[in-house]
Amino acid sequence: MDSLYQEVILDHYRNPRNKGRLDPADISHEDDNPLCGDQIRLDIRLGEDGRVAEVAWDGHGCAISMASASMLSQEIQGKTLEELLQLGKDDILEMLGIELGRARLHCALLSLKVLKTGAFGLTAWTGVEES
């Protein structure tokens, strides 16, 4: 079994969860990685309690970026904005359950980057240097 392409990753790639669009949404953002052409859009609706009520994402890219977006869309359900702000590189790696080299880290972190920019305007965040 390949360490990077574990069944759970391939499963999320082939059967993405929460894929689609929410319109209108409270948070909507789209970004891409021009180096590899990966593109992800994220729509979030917040409930009256301020927690994430609905999530949808759309995009195209490699198995790592797509699986990461799919898993993140499940991970953030029911979380508060404060909790979303705390999410970082390690949370994504733990969620994916794999080790990644520098080049593929950008793929794995693209969905979280879209979330950070869309929800908090953190345009400079890449997470790659985060320890």
Added chain:
Amino acid sequence: MPSRPTELLNVAAIRADFPLLGHEVYPGVPLVYLDNAATSQKPLAVIDAVNHYYRRVNANIHRGIHALAERATEGYENARRKVARFIGSGSTREIIFVRNATEGVNLVAQSWGRANIEPGDEIILTEMEHHSNLVPWQLLAHEKKAIIRYVPLDGDRCLDTGQYDALLSGRTKLVAFTGMSNVLGSISPVKEMVAKAHAAGAVALVDAAQSVPHMPTNVVDLDVDFMVFSGHKMCGPTGIGVLYGKEALLEAMPPFLAGGDMIRRVTLEGADWNDLPWKFEAGTPNTAAAIGLGAAIDYLGAIGMDRIEAHEHAIADYALEALGELRGLRTLGPPAPQRGATIAFTIEGMHPHDVAELLNRDGIAVRAGHHCAMPLHQALGIVATTRASFYLYNSTDEVDALATALHKAQKLFRVG
């Protein structure tokens, strides 16, 4: 498996000249290096030439009187003579050493372009250019309010030369195009395109970064006005490249970079320019790399560029057939011999990054992405491709290894 071609070089003997190729990527995993369009590996002769230069020769060129300075200068200028002979130029005055093909294009855009391009003038490029032969002209066109026209593709194969004819007019001042696409592998009809540019009164520049390493090139026969290429893609070191220019054009051009070595006389009021080619070589150059490029040219020349070209055509044929047997795999570009051995492809249901990642597990080095040709990928309607690019040291066994690894990757992804 396709039948094996006969017109092949003695790959085992050639590989013995390249120290890196004998090493494993991971323990027990031999290297299959198929990223030659990005950069080639270096034969021992080149590594030794650079090593010898620093161990025994090193001095600054053109100024010193001492023995080392003389030897360094002789080594550097001798490399220039080798380059001139290699591309059929009659004069070393036409050979400018630059860092790479990119710098060569920028030199022409900033020097010739700023002096000759006027508002409303047209520059013809193609949709399949590498960014290095696009962006310098876009900057120039923006500055001069000039217009860029693009020769479109004929499907996913090669240039639409009929459209090229239609774009040429009395307004065309410059035509700049690649000798061989770094994605499609298609070889441009350079001689005809240059002749048509000249008939329209335009100057022609050829980005030969992908063609000079792989086939015989004669600038006089092609009648190009400018040609650029990089040393590192033809077994030479990084940090050295060549701009060829017709002497009359170079003579009339203002300097690009200013500083030492490019002047004849300097006063507080101004300066006179040095003779060609040094007018365009400001500052201490990459002497060791130039000498290394000379050694690379000797190496390639001893094998013969015509034989290298034939070998790569045979490898391209074989690879296209082998890859064609994989379901869901689509190769781009024309068939051999209208193409070189640079083969980009897509696989249904797999992103190129995943393909490259999985090939890497089997020691196979390929490139994935847009290969610095984003407009080309946009024109083809695809985000990215995987690219396998071969050179003189690649064998049909390595093509088989690629096909086998691709099939394995498809099985993991349950496609194909």
